[in-house]
Amino acid sequence: MEDLQSEKEYLRKVNNILSGKLRNLEAEYSYHSPYVYAIGDMENNWEFEIKKMNALQAKKTLPPKIDLLKKILESPYFGKIYIEDEIGKREIYIGENNIDHEDVNLVSSYSSSYGDIFAKKLPILSINGNKIKLFKTRHFNIHNRRLCGYKDYEVLHTEKKTDLLEAYKKYITSDFLRNQLLNRGTKGLKPIFQTIDQLQNEIIRMPVNQNVLVQGVPGSGKTTLGLHRLSYIIYQLDKEKMFTKILAICPSNLFLSYIQEQAPNLNLKSVKFQSARDIFFSILPKGINIAKPKIRDDLTYFFNNKFNIDKRGMYASWFRNKGSKGYVELMEIYLKGIKHQLFNRDYSKLHPLLTNSFMLHVLKKYETLPFNSMLLRAASYIEQRLEIIAKDQVDFILPVIKRDLLKYKLNTEKVYQGFLKTKRLFSNREFAELNFNQNKWYEEDIPALIYLSFLIDNVPQKEVDFNHIFIDEGQDLTYVQYVLLKKVFKEASFTIVGDLNQEIFLQRGIESWDFIIPLFKSRLLKLNYNYRSSKEIMNLATSTLIAPSFTGIGVIETGLKPKALKFDGYKSDIYNWGRIYKEHIAKWLQKNESIAIITNSIGESENISITLNEIGIKNTNVVGTSESNLYIANITIISALQVKGLEFDNIIVYNPSNRNYPHDVYFSKLLYMVLTRALHNIIIALVEPPSKLLYKAESEFLIENRRI
Structure with missing residues (x-):
């Protein structure tokens, strides 16, 4: 109890300091604001000209700083390490950003050496020749500036030489990690600081100028890891007073908006986000016309x-x-x-x-x-x-x-x-x-x-001052696209993440990482643990793969098996969807959980939305060709080819029949990707007999294979 009280007092102290900094920034912005649109004689009034110039600069630089400080205030730190080094025994708080006050460090950045200690959770480390003992890490639950509680993780100490694998296995099976994963939501990418594993940490902290190539199963944190690596690179380059400009290439504009709106507070101020499609259109020689697709879907x-x-x-x-x-x-x-x-x-x-x-x-x-x-x-x-x-x-x-x-x-x-x-x-x-x-x-x-x-x-080089390129869903780029990126961004290093099991486009992609390993002179790093979906969901998804390139392991086991429900062919769609709503969707909405209905086309999504409307479910968002924003409604209705990279608490997979998912390698990857979008619950809604890809799943991994 005494410990909890002291932690609350420390949080109050940090919050007061941050609030003071925020008030000062807002006051500075208020002081400059009237001069932004002021009109005066700039030629003959030098003082007015200076004020006008300062105001325009403040308008550009202060709002991002104010927004960042507000986000930090919500949760200024997430952990603490208990260490002993040459200075003595110390306690150091770890957050996403450094927080200093009057030359005193209140919170150390995750990107610092202390953040590395927090992530590795090893009993003895050597940093810059300084031997450091780690005894305990504390993980805080801070929400809306309030300390809601904390969990301690005691570090394993042995007499023998530090065994990294033993320490890691202890952590990966800990109740702490399980609780962290079970209690997370899906509305946006979440920081992985508190649930990070050893390999993820090593990847994030690889040298800035080193090319990194990562094969990761669904839910292994590939995207979030990549963004954290960008944050780490910015931290390191800023520390060295070096210029920083980074390009993040995403698979689509939909996923791009998802990352930009939902990414955690990582201070990615030097990062330009752009979809792969837009990148290559921008470097296409002028005057070359590309035929517009005559169809609505991909x-x-x-x-x-x-x-x-x-x-x-x-x-x-x-x-x-x-x-x-x-x-x-x-x-x-x-x-x-x-x-x-x-x-x-x-x-x-x-x-x-x-x-x-x-x-x-x-x-x-x-x-x-x-x-x-x-x-x-x-x-x-x-x-x-x-x-x-x-x-x-x-x-x-x-x-x-x-x-x-x-x-x-x-x-x-x-x-x-x-x-x-x-x-x-x-x-x-x-x-x-x-x-x-x-x-x-x-x-x-x-x-x-x-x-x-x-x-x-x-072709004239484009934005050659980028010093790092991040590519997400790298399996969907072609060999030629990789060659071009290397030609255009000659001086940049690359971080590439992807999963060959999720190569879901028939007409493009890379069949093996072996094609590009020589281009980037990088070894392939593999992330095999799925921290998103439960073991039950991961087992179901893996069973649908025909020839998996890699297989993943679910970390958490919930006891909740996915369900298969057959539509009653003698009843209307309104009746069938009404039953699903009463039995499942309504309960998920009560818990404010995210829901996705994953269809086989945009047209099918629109028809389901109309049906739900007719039974009184108004708050739905159909993701169409305009690639609208996610999470603007309680229920997202989205086609399979658009859902890659996204995640939801609960999903309903609509009619995965033989017609929609024939028994071949390509469709097995598509279905695998769809199923691994879920955190907690999957319902397979069958209008027709299920795809042969689900035959093994029916007998081993599904329950309630019944008529609605």
Whole structure:
């Protein structure tokens, strides 16, 4: 009781100091605000001009500082370590940000060495040559500036040399971790500071200039870990007084808004967030038009429903091939042929120097340059040689050479079209025919067009001052896209996270990390623990995979098995959804838990929303093509292809039938991804007989397989 009281007093002290800082910032902002829109004679009144300039600067810099301080005030720290070092026994509070007052550190940042101690939970560590003993960590539950309680974690000490694995296993099975995971919600990404494992901590703290590649199962904290690494990088670069600019690439605008709105208070002030699609559209050469999709849903859904399995597979493979290493190698061969054809000439009639062998020598000298630059440099080199040995003939010979060379300056689109028309390049006859008949460019052509523009004109570098790039859902990028990112952001280091089991797009993605490991010179790190979904949910999801690349382990066991409910075909949709609402949805809403109904298309989502409306459930949010914000309603209705990366307390998977989820590798990954969106409860709502992918699940991992 005495300990609790002292902790409350310390929190009160920190809150008072932070409140004082907040009042000072708000007062400063209020002082400057009137001058932002003030009008005066700036030419003849220097004092007014200074005030105006200061006001405009304050308007730009103070609001983010005020917002950050308000967030810190809500929960200024989350932990404490009890250590002994050369100074003596000490207690150090750990938070997401440093909090200092009058040269005294009240809270140390998680990104500091003390945060590392808190995360590792090892009995003895050495930091900068200083031996530190750790006895205990304390984990606080602070909400709305109030201390609601705390839990202590006693650190394992043994006589033998520190055993990292033993300490980690003790933590991973602790009641503390289980309670933390069971009591978390899903409305937004949550900090992983209090539930972090050893490998996650090591990944976050890897050197700033080191490329990091992470394969993580669903719920392993890949995205949050990546954002925490960005926070750590900013902390380290700021400490060294170095310039910081970071780019975070997300799979879609929907997920982008989810991260930006719901990410924890990580002070990511130097991070620019952008979707992968927008990045590649922004570096596409001007004047190249991309065909607009004629369908509402993602191209993958179009494949799933328009074509039979064979034709769907052919079109998907055709598009996927456009992002492959082999495809760009063929483009290089095609362009090399054009170069050779251009320089394999003999101009010795004009001058004995200009033999066929000389022209091929010029080609060899400059062939590594972009094509159009190569032509200019070649013409210039020939001019220099002629100036030396035939100065009096330069004005006659050079125009002929320049005319022949420079008239072949290339245009990206025309070269690409010529490439597609060259059937002999493509060993796959179906691909060759599809390429030959292609008369417009799709989104899947964009990386190839950009790569070709590098070969021809060398696209101007974009934002080369980025010093770190974070890529989420990395399995959905193609090999060519990775090559382009390395070309555009030459000086940056990369953190890439993803899961090959969640590669859910038929027409794009990377089949193995082995393709990009050499590009980034990084070893593959694996996160196998799922901290989001229960063991029961993880077992169900894993059972649907046909050929898993990796398998995960659920950390928590709730005893709540997923349920399968069959729609009554003799009753209306209103009746069936009404029963599900009364038996399940209403209870979840009472507990203020997040709910998602995961459908097979946007159209299906809209129909279900109409049905729910008719039975009086008004507060629903259908996520459509506009990629609207999440969590603006109690119930989110979203298609399977849009839900990746998101999480909900409870999900209802609508009609995972053989028609919607055929028995093949691709659909097994899609269903696996859908099922692992849930934290606590899954209901599988069956309108038709279940997919064969669920056969094993029916007998082992589902309960209440009954009619509604």
